[in-house]
Each structure stands twice: as C-alpha cells, then as structure tokens.
Amino acid sequence: MSSAHKNLSIFKTENLPDISDKKFVILVAEWNEDITEPLAQGAIDTLLAYGAKEANVSKIYVPGSYELSFGAQIYAQKEEVAAVIAIGCVIQGETKHNDYINHAVAGGLTDVSLKYNKPVIFGVLTPNTHQQALDRAGGIHGNKGDEAAITAIKMLGLK
Numbered sequence: 001m002s003s004a005h006k007n008l009s010i011f012k013t014e015n016l017p018d019i020s021d022k023k024f025v026i027l028v029a030e031w032n033e034d035i036t037e038p039l040a041q042g043a044i045d046t047l048l049a050y051g052a053k054e055a056n057v058s059k060i061y062v063p064g065s066y067e068l069s070f071g072a073q074i075y076a077q078k079e080e081v082a083a084v085i086a087i088g089c090v091i092q093g094e095t096k097h098n099d100y101i102n103h104a105v106a107g108g109l110t111d112v113s114l115k116y117n118k119p120v121i122f123g124v125l126t127p128n129t130h131q132q133a134l135d136r137a138g139g140i141h142g143n144k145g146d147e148a149a150i151t152a153i154k155m156l157g158l159k
C-alpha cells in the first residue's frame with residue numbers, strides 16, 4: 001500500500017506504553033530542511049501528545065541523511081536513550097546518488113537498532129520529487145514524522 005492510499009498521520013493507538021520517563025533523540029538531516037523541519041516537528045508533537053516529557057526529547061542535527069546512521073550510533077549507545085528517530089529527505093536527482101544514500105541509511109539504521117537493542121526508526125522520505133516530499137511532510141498524505149514517532153512508542157511497548 002503506498003502512502004497515496006494511507007494517511008501517515010492516522011494510526012492505531014490502543015495499548016501504547018507509558019513513555020513519561022523515556023528519553024528520545026530526534027536526529028534531523030539538514031538537507032531539504034523545508035521538509036525535515038516539519039517532519040521533526042511532527043515527530044516531537046506526536047511524542048508529547050502520547051506522554052513524553054519535553055525535557056526528554058532531544059533534537060540533534062546531522063549534515064545529511066547519509067550521516068543519520070553514525071548519528072544514531074552515537075546516541076543509541078547511550079543507556080539513557082530509549083529510542084532514536086532518524087529524520088531525513090533524500091530527493092531523487094539526476095544521478096544514482098539518492099539510491100546509494102537511501103540503501104546505506106536504511107541498512108545502517110537497522111544495524112544500529114539491532115546492535116544496541118533499541119528502536120532506531122527510519123523516518124526518511126525517499127521521494128522522486130519535491131512535491132511528493134511536501135505531500136508526506138504535513139501535506140495530503142500526512143506527516144512521516146508522526147508515523148515515525150508512534151512507531152518508536154509502539155516498539156518500546158514491544159520490549
């Protein structure tokens with residue numbers, strides 16, 4: 001099912017865990033900041049809406065989405081961090097550069113999550129166009145940041 005048929009900001013919220021004492025790190029790629037900022041804000045707003053304390057939600061910038069994996073490793077290894085949410089937007093250009101970034105980040109974030117046994121959420125948009133990104137950063141298809149945050153909460157409940 002593509003995002004075109006699923007609003008990223010509509011999800012089931014039954015049986016969510018108490019996250020009032022959980023610390024979250026939101027890693028935000030600076031590239032395409034007109035997209036990543038609303039994604040990050042959506043993630044923060046969702047965490048707060050479901051019980052996280054503002055003082056327990058940290059927003060950390062990295063240069064680009066490729067750096068999200070190393071940024072995740074830095075923070076995921078901290079015992080006090082419950083989950084890391086990686087926010088980015090990699091827009092297809094004229095070359096295959098976006099493919100290399102996307103595959104590297106998806107694999108890198110997964111590796112970090114498994115290595116440190118905690119949720120590291122892939123909140124990275126990989127659109128073909130800027131409009132597709134806008135549509136998924138608070139537009140007609142909702143906000144991928146909302147989805148990433150609720151995913152982090154649900155995965156903490158799984159643990």
Ligand SMILES: Nc1c(NC[C@H](O)[C@H](O)[C@H](O)CO)[nH]c(=O)[nH]c1=O
Pocket residue numbers: 029031032063064065066067088089090091092101
């Ligand atoms: N083109 C995009 C990039 N490119 C930069 C890379 O992420 C990385 O910072 C660089 O290759 C140096 O390691 N990053 C994005 O997040 N989005 C893009 O569209």
Ligand SMILES: CC(=O)[C@@H](O)COP(=O)(O)O
Pocket residue numbers: 090091092093094095096097098099101
């Ligand atoms: C994903 C990117 O790095 C991209 O913006 C670069 O564009 P191009 O493939 O045209 O060099």
